[in-house]
Amino acid sequence: MALRLDERDLKILAVLQANGRITKTELAEKVNLSPTPCWERLRRLEESGIIEGYGARISLKILGSFSVIFMEAEINSHRASDFEKFENALQDIPEIAECWAVGGGIDYIVKFICKDVDTYQRLVDRLLHSDIGLRRYYSYVVTKPVKARAVPALELYEPNK
Structure with missing residues:
Protein backbone atom coordinates (compact mmCIF):
# COMPACT_ATOMS: atom_id res chain seq x y z
CA MET A 1 0.00 0.00 0.00
CA ARG A 57 25.14 18.03 -6.35
CA ILE A 58 28.59 18.19 -7.90
CA SER A 59 29.53 20.81 -10.47
CA LEU A 60 31.20 18.98 -13.33
CA LYS A 61 32.12 22.35 -14.83
CA ILE A 62 34.32 23.19 -11.84
CA LEU A 63 35.87 19.72 -11.61
CA GLY A 64 37.09 19.88 -15.17
CA SER A 65 36.06 19.30 -18.73
CA PHE A 66 33.49 16.55 -19.26
CA SER A 67 31.15 15.52 -22.03
CA VAL A 68 27.55 14.53 -21.43
CA ILE A 69 26.23 12.34 -24.21
CA PHE A 70 22.80 10.81 -24.63
CA MET A 71 22.51 7.61 -26.61
CA GLU A 72 19.38 6.21 -28.19
CA ALA A 73 19.92 2.45 -28.30
CA GLU A 74 18.10 -0.29 -30.15
CA ILE A 75 18.75 -3.94 -29.40
CA ASN A 76 18.63 -6.86 -31.85
CA SER A 77 15.85 -8.88 -30.30
CA HIS A 78 13.01 -8.12 -27.94
CA ARG A 79 12.92 -11.22 -25.76
CA ALA A 80 12.99 -10.69 -22.01
CA SER A 81 16.41 -12.35 -21.80
CA ASP A 82 17.81 -9.92 -24.39
CA PHE A 83 16.58 -6.88 -22.47
CA GLU A 84 18.04 -8.37 -19.29
CA LYS A 85 21.41 -9.06 -20.94
CA PHE A 86 21.66 -5.48 -22.25
CA GLU A 87 20.59 -3.92 -18.94
CA ASN A 88 23.00 -6.07 -16.92
CA ALA A 89 25.91 -5.15 -19.20
CA LEU A 90 25.40 -1.45 -18.47
CA GLN A 91 25.45 -1.80 -14.68
CA ASP A 92 29.25 -1.94 -14.31
CA ILE A 93 30.09 0.97 -16.62
CA PRO A 94 30.75 3.95 -14.33
CA GLU A 95 30.43 6.47 -17.17
CA ILE A 96 26.76 5.53 -17.58
CA ALA A 97 24.94 7.87 -15.24
CA GLU A 98 21.38 6.84 -16.09
CA CYS A 99 19.48 4.55 -18.41
CA TRP A 100 15.79 4.38 -19.24
CA ALA A 101 13.87 1.68 -21.09
CA VAL A 102 11.43 3.50 -23.38
CA GLY A 103 8.58 2.72 -25.73
CA GLY A 104 8.52 3.82 -29.34
CA GLY A 105 11.07 3.45 -32.10
CA ILE A 106 14.03 2.86 -29.77
CA ASP A 107 14.54 0.64 -26.74
CA TYR A 108 16.71 2.70 -24.38
CA ILE A 109 17.97 6.19 -23.69
CA VAL A 110 21.36 6.10 -21.97
CA LYS A 111 23.09 9.09 -20.35
CA PHE A 112 26.88 8.99 -20.38
CA ILE A 113 29.19 11.37 -18.53
CA CYS A 114 32.67 10.92 -19.98
CA LYS A 115 36.01 12.68 -19.87
CA ASP A 116 35.62 13.46 -23.57
CA VAL A 117 33.89 12.26 -26.74
CA ASP A 118 36.80 9.93 -27.56
CA THR A 119 36.28 8.12 -24.25
CA TYR A 120 32.58 7.80 -25.03
CA GLN A 121 33.31 6.38 -28.48
CA ARG A 122 35.71 3.79 -27.04
CA LEU A 123 32.99 2.70 -24.61
CA VAL A 124 30.46 2.42 -27.42
CA ASP A 125 32.92 0.45 -29.54
CA ARG A 126 33.36 -1.98 -26.64
CA LEU A 127 29.58 -2.30 -26.30
CA LEU A 128 29.20 -2.94 -30.04
CA HIS A 129 31.86 -5.67 -29.97
CA SER A 130 30.48 -7.34 -26.86
CA ASP A 131 27.64 -9.83 -27.04
CA ILE A 132 24.90 -7.64 -25.55
CA GLY A 133 22.75 -7.28 -28.65
CA LEU A 134 23.23 -3.58 -29.42
CA ARG A 135 21.97 -3.28 -33.00
CA ARG A 136 21.95 0.46 -33.61
CA TYR A 137 22.62 3.63 -31.67
CA TYR A 138 22.43 7.38 -32.11
CA SER A 139 24.51 9.81 -30.06
CA TYR A 140 23.65 13.32 -28.94
CA VAL A 141 26.38 15.46 -27.35
CA VAL A 142 25.07 18.02 -24.85
CA THR A 143 26.34 21.48 -25.78
CA LYS A 144 25.00 23.24 -22.69
CA PRO A 145 22.65 22.48 -19.82
CA VAL A 146 19.43 24.46 -20.07
CA LYS A 147 17.41 23.22 -17.10
CA ALA A 148 17.93 20.70 -14.32
CA ARG A 149 15.86 20.27 -11.23
CA ALA A 150 14.93 17.75 -8.61
CA VAL A 151 11.73 15.72 -8.70
CA PRO A 152 8.85 18.20 -8.47
CA ALA A 153 7.18 16.36 -5.58
CA LEU A 154 4.78 19.16 -4.73
CA GLU A 155 3.58 19.43 -8.32
CA LEU A 156 3.29 15.71 -9.10
CA TYR A 157 1.76 14.26 -5.96
CA GLU A 158 -2.01 13.93 -5.83
CA PRO A 159 -3.03 13.43 -2.17
CA ASN A 160 -6.43 11.93 -3.04
CA LYS A 161 -4.93 8.90 -4.77
Whole structure:
Protein backbone atom coordinates (compact mmCIF):
# COMPACT_ATOMS: atom_id res chain seq x y z
CA MET A 1 0.00 0.00 0.00
CA ALA A 2 1.32 3.44 -0.91
CA LEU A 3 2.19 5.84 1.86
CA ARG A 4 -0.28 8.71 2.11
CA LEU A 5 1.39 12.09 2.16
CA ASP A 6 -0.09 15.31 3.41
CA GLU A 7 0.96 18.92 2.87
CA ARG A 8 3.50 18.78 5.72
CA ASP A 9 5.17 15.69 4.26
CA LEU A 10 5.37 17.39 0.87
CA LYS A 11 6.81 20.52 2.49
CA ILE A 12 9.46 18.38 4.24
CA LEU A 13 10.39 16.85 0.88
CA ALA A 14 10.55 20.25 -0.82
CA VAL A 15 12.74 21.74 1.92
CA LEU A 16 15.10 18.74 1.83
CA GLN A 17 15.39 18.94 -1.95
CA ALA A 18 16.38 22.58 -1.66
CA ASN A 19 18.81 21.96 1.22
CA GLY A 20 19.69 18.37 2.11
CA ARG A 21 22.11 19.56 4.80
CA ILE A 22 19.50 21.40 6.85
CA THR A 23 19.46 20.41 10.52
CA LYS A 24 16.44 18.57 11.85
CA THR A 25 15.65 21.52 14.11
CA GLU A 26 15.77 23.98 11.20
CA LEU A 27 13.63 21.61 9.13
CA ALA A 28 11.01 21.51 11.87
CA GLU A 29 10.94 25.31 11.96
CA LYS A 30 10.63 25.58 8.16
CA VAL A 31 7.64 23.23 8.04
CA ASN A 32 6.03 24.72 11.14
CA LEU A 33 6.18 21.60 13.31
CA SER A 34 7.74 20.90 16.66
CA PRO A 35 10.93 18.83 16.39
CA THR A 36 9.64 15.42 17.52
CA PRO A 37 6.68 15.16 15.09
CA CYS A 38 8.90 16.49 12.29
CA TRP A 39 11.57 13.89 13.00
CA GLU A 40 8.93 11.13 13.10
CA ARG A 41 7.64 12.22 9.70
CA LEU A 42 11.18 12.35 8.35
CA ARG A 43 11.92 8.85 9.66
CA ARG A 44 8.68 7.56 8.08
CA LEU A 45 9.61 9.12 4.73
CA GLU A 46 13.07 7.52 4.91
CA GLU A 47 11.83 4.09 6.02
CA SER A 48 9.13 4.01 3.34
CA GLY A 49 11.77 4.59 0.67
CA ILE A 50 10.33 7.91 -0.50
CA ILE A 51 13.61 9.48 0.59
CA GLU A 52 16.17 7.21 -1.04
CA GLY A 53 19.23 8.95 0.37
CA TYR A 54 21.11 12.20 0.67
CA GLY A 55 23.87 13.42 -1.59
CA ALA A 56 25.72 16.39 -2.97
CA ARG A 57 25.14 18.03 -6.35
CA ILE A 58 28.59 18.19 -7.90
CA SER A 59 29.53 20.81 -10.47
CA LEU A 60 31.20 18.98 -13.33
CA LYS A 61 32.12 22.35 -14.83
CA ILE A 62 34.32 23.19 -11.84
CA LEU A 63 35.87 19.72 -11.61
CA GLY A 64 37.09 19.88 -15.17
CA SER A 65 36.06 19.30 -18.73
CA PHE A 66 33.49 16.55 -19.26
CA SER A 67 31.15 15.52 -22.03
CA VAL A 68 27.55 14.53 -21.43
CA ILE A 69 26.23 12.34 -24.21
CA PHE A 70 22.80 10.81 -24.63
CA MET A 71 22.51 7.61 -26.61
CA GLU A 72 19.38 6.21 -28.19
CA ALA A 73 19.92 2.45 -28.30
CA GLU A 74 18.10 -0.29 -30.15
CA ILE A 75 18.75 -3.94 -29.40
CA ASN A 76 18.63 -6.86 -31.85
CA SER A 77 15.85 -8.88 -30.30
CA HIS A 78 13.01 -8.12 -27.94
CA ARG A 79 12.92 -11.22 -25.76
CA ALA A 80 12.99 -10.69 -22.01
CA SER A 81 16.41 -12.35 -21.80
CA ASP A 82 17.81 -9.92 -24.39
CA PHE A 83 16.58 -6.88 -22.47
CA GLU A 84 18.04 -8.37 -19.29
CA LYS A 85 21.41 -9.06 -20.94
CA PHE A 86 21.66 -5.48 -22.25
CA GLU A 87 20.59 -3.92 -18.94
CA ASN A 88 23.00 -6.07 -16.92
CA ALA A 89 25.91 -5.15 -19.20
CA LEU A 90 25.40 -1.45 -18.47
CA GLN A 91 25.45 -1.80 -14.68
CA ASP A 92 29.25 -1.94 -14.31
CA ILE A 93 30.09 0.97 -16.62
CA PRO A 94 30.75 3.95 -14.33
CA GLU A 95 30.43 6.47 -17.17
CA ILE A 96 26.76 5.53 -17.58
CA ALA A 97 24.94 7.87 -15.24
CA GLU A 98 21.38 6.84 -16.09
CA CYS A 99 19.48 4.55 -18.41
CA TRP A 100 15.79 4.38 -19.24
CA ALA A 101 13.87 1.68 -21.09
CA VAL A 102 11.43 3.50 -23.38
CA GLY A 103 8.58 2.72 -25.73
CA GLY A 104 8.52 3.82 -29.34
CA GLY A 105 11.07 3.45 -32.10
CA ILE A 106 14.03 2.86 -29.77
CA ASP A 107 14.54 0.64 -26.74
CA TYR A 108 16.71 2.70 -24.38
CA ILE A 109 17.97 6.19 -23.69
CA VAL A 110 21.36 6.10 -21.97
CA LYS A 111 23.09 9.09 -20.35
CA PHE A 112 26.88 8.99 -20.38
CA ILE A 113 29.19 11.37 -18.53
CA CYS A 114 32.67 10.92 -19.98
CA LYS A 115 36.01 12.68 -19.87
CA ASP A 116 35.62 13.46 -23.57
CA VAL A 117 33.89 12.26 -26.74
CA ASP A 118 36.80 9.93 -27.56
CA THR A 119 36.28 8.12 -24.25
CA TYR A 120 32.58 7.80 -25.03
CA GLN A 121 33.31 6.38 -28.48
CA ARG A 122 35.71 3.79 -27.04
CA LEU A 123 32.99 2.70 -24.61
CA VAL A 124 30.46 2.42 -27.42
CA ASP A 125 32.92 0.45 -29.54
CA ARG A 126 33.36 -1.98 -26.64
CA LEU A 127 29.58 -2.30 -26.30
CA LEU A 128 29.20 -2.94 -30.04
CA HIS A 129 31.86 -5.67 -29.97
CA SER A 130 30.48 -7.34 -26.86
CA ASP A 131 27.64 -9.83 -27.04
CA ILE A 132 24.90 -7.64 -25.55
CA GLY A 133 22.75 -7.28 -28.65
CA LEU A 134 23.23 -3.58 -29.42
CA ARG A 135 21.97 -3.28 -33.00
CA ARG A 136 21.95 0.46 -33.61
CA TYR A 137 22.62 3.63 -31.67
CA TYR A 138 22.43 7.38 -32.11
CA SER A 139 24.51 9.81 -30.06
CA TYR A 140 23.65 13.32 -28.94
CA VAL A 141 26.38 15.46 -27.35
CA VAL A 142 25.07 18.02 -24.85
CA THR A 143 26.34 21.48 -25.78
CA LYS A 144 25.00 23.24 -22.69
CA PRO A 145 22.65 22.48 -19.82
CA VAL A 146 19.43 24.46 -20.07
CA LYS A 147 17.41 23.22 -17.10
CA ALA A 148 17.93 20.70 -14.32
CA ARG A 149 15.86 20.27 -11.23
CA ALA A 150 14.93 17.75 -8.61
CA VAL A 151 11.73 15.72 -8.70
CA PRO A 152 8.85 18.20 -8.47
CA ALA A 153 7.18 16.36 -5.58
CA LEU A 154 4.78 19.16 -4.73
CA GLU A 155 3.58 19.43 -8.32
CA LEU A 156 3.29 15.71 -9.10
CA TYR A 157 1.76 14.26 -5.96
CA GLU A 158 -2.01 13.93 -5.83
CA PRO A 159 -3.03 13.43 -2.17
CA ASN A 160 -6.43 11.93 -3.04
CA LYS A 161 -4.93 8.90 -4.77
